[in-house]
Amino acid sequence: MSISPATAPATCAAQLPQVTHARNPGHALDLDWVSAVQANTSAIERRAATLPGRRSVKKDYQAAWLCKAVSLIDLTTLAGDDTEGRVRRLCAKARQPVRPDLLAALGMEGLTTGAVCVYHEMVETAVRALEGTNIPVAAVSTGFPAGLSPYRLRIAEIGESVRAGAAEIDIVISRRHVLTGNWQALYDEMREMREAAGAAHVKAILATGELGTLRNVARASLVCMMGGADFIKTSTGKEGVNATLPVSLTMIRAIRDYQAATGHKVGYKPAGGISKAKDALVYLSLMKEELGHPWLQPDLFRFGASSLLGDIERQLEHHVTGRYSAANRHAMG
Numbered sequence: 001m002s003i004s005p006a007t008a009p010a011t012c013a014a015q016l017p018q019v020t021h022a023r024n025p026g027h028a029l030d031l032d033w034v035s036a037v038q039a040n041t042s043a044i045e046r047r048a049a050t051l052p053g054r055r056s057v058k059k060d061y062q063a064a065w066l067c068k069a070v071s072l073i074d075l076t077t078l079a080g081d082d083t084e085g086r087v088r089r090l091c092a093k094a095r096q097p098v099r100p101d102l103l104a105a106l107g108m109e110g111l112t113t114g115a116v117c118v119y120h121e122m123v124e125t126a127v128r129a130l131e132g133t134n135i136p137v138a139a140v141s142t143g144f145p146a147g148l149s150p151y152r153l154r155i156a157e158i159g160e161s162v163r164a165g166a167a168e169i170d171i172v173i174s175r176r177h178v179l180t181g182n183w184q185a186l187y188d189e190m191r192e193m194r195e196a197a198g199a200a201h202v203k204a205i206l207a208t209g210e211l212g213t214l215r216n217v218a219r220a221s222l223v224c225m226m227g228g229a230d231f232i233k234t235s236t237g238k239e240g241v242n243a244t245l246p247v248s249l250t251m252i253r254a255i256r257d258y259q260a261a262t263g264h265k266v267g268y269k270p271a272g273g274i275s276k277a278k279d280a281l282v283y284l285s286l287m288k289e290e291l292g293h294p295w296l297q298p299d300l301f302r303f304g305a306s307s308l309l310g311d312i313e314r315q316l317e318h319h320v321t322g323r324y325s326a327a328n329r330h331a332m333g
């Protein structure tokens, strides 16, 4: 997949204006080359299918890797029946994600999750519950999950969440811009949302399960990065298909190509349906192999997950004690 402006088809060149990367104003890119982005889908499918078998996270180090995974979780509750009480309990779990005796045995005292992720209405509650920690609050915004509320309201919602104390904003893109190939509209939307967030970090949710093809995923990834997204994120968790390895490989390679073209590092957040410790290890090895160690830190990688932490805690308990407690055996069925 080439992202050189020089590869843009001549026919497209006249149709779309030149744009500037939102975070690198000196670095001009032609938006029209996005139309030329290729994604070798069969190669991506083949490589993704073999990843679990050849993952490079060794068993001996699994406990350390699982603790690393905990530190990268955006601990999430995004349910219609969320209450302040549930959000306070979630925040308590973010502060103390694993039993203290297990963490002490592993030498991992002080471990917290990467962030807490909630709807706008719960931001203030979460901010209060996390006072005195460095755990940021992420708000899903812009008419999450469909992103089909009036545009000005979606932009206003970003500002509201920032004022309520959210340090990170997870925006949803308009899928129709991708499905109709209207890259300029997607770029303009992304750029305006980026501006509305001010100093807050912006994660662009592509809702890849609704984008039709991996080529669309690759193109949408690039346009969102050009528009200033700090992270690109797979899914809301509400689509029929959420984070998958082929989609992840496509987005990760877009991040790699974008860095090669601009020098700008963009983060990655797979989200939706990641609930098993072993899946988290596969994702971490994918990041390590494709992008290297910088993408194993919370400023460049997060899991969006509501139930992953429970399974990781069960595996850590087994690692430390050699057995599962009665409560955990019950939880595993």
Ligand SMILES: O=C[C@H](O)COP(=O)(O)O
Residues within 6 Å of the ligand: 076, 078, 117, 235, 236, 237, 238, 271, 272, 273, 274, 304, 305, 306, 307, 308
């Ligand atoms: O952004 C995070 C997702 O909504 C979480 O999805 P999940 O509940 O399937 O883990």
